[in-house]
Amino acid sequence: GEEVAQTPKHLVRGEGQKAKLYCAPIKGHSYVFWYQQVLKNEFKFLISFQNENVFDETGMPKERFSAKCLPNSPCSLEIQATKLEDSAVYFCASSRQGNTIYFGEGSWLTVV
């Protein structure tokens, strides 16, 4: 497709529950990124993939966060045992090598 498709748009989880977010990058884009936006304007890099391989995971809180991009499946970002501080908008983005980056609409996670 010609847009980055993220699901779900909104997700509410009780503290300690699991949350799983999905992202279908634009066809032909080999790079996928996950970013977390908290407090409206603070973006934090989480992880990037080159095709199905993890490229950079320096931003991932590894104890509870995991992500995958498997062939012929949407990419996913999973949070085990969510905490209140995980409440944020999670953006997925994709690009061809080093070119313009395209963002999805974001998934709004609220942990209560």
Place this chain on the structure above:
Amino acid sequence: KNEVEQSPQNLTAQEGEFITINCSYSVGISALHWLQQHPGGGIVSLFMLSSGKKKHGRLIATINIQEKHSSLHITASHPRDSAVYICAVQLNSGGSNYKLTFGKGTLLTVNP
């Protein structure tokens, strides 16, 4: 100190005014992006720059690599330009690491 600093944080203008948003960065970069985030949350890439100047419609973006500074200009501003404008950089970390480091954004409000 943030690696990417934007100014101003907030900007209010009257319709028709010429607008400038500034971005300074303190690290070596391979590219700089200007992004637009509307109140609904979606993020659109406006420009990707590594040198010089780019123009698209009423938007102009410039970058001075030696001074580590970029500007986004909007000519003949319109209320529909109201949004958060975000400067983001790809650090020059070698190889093909295209993850972005974001500024805190500039909230632009254009009044009719």
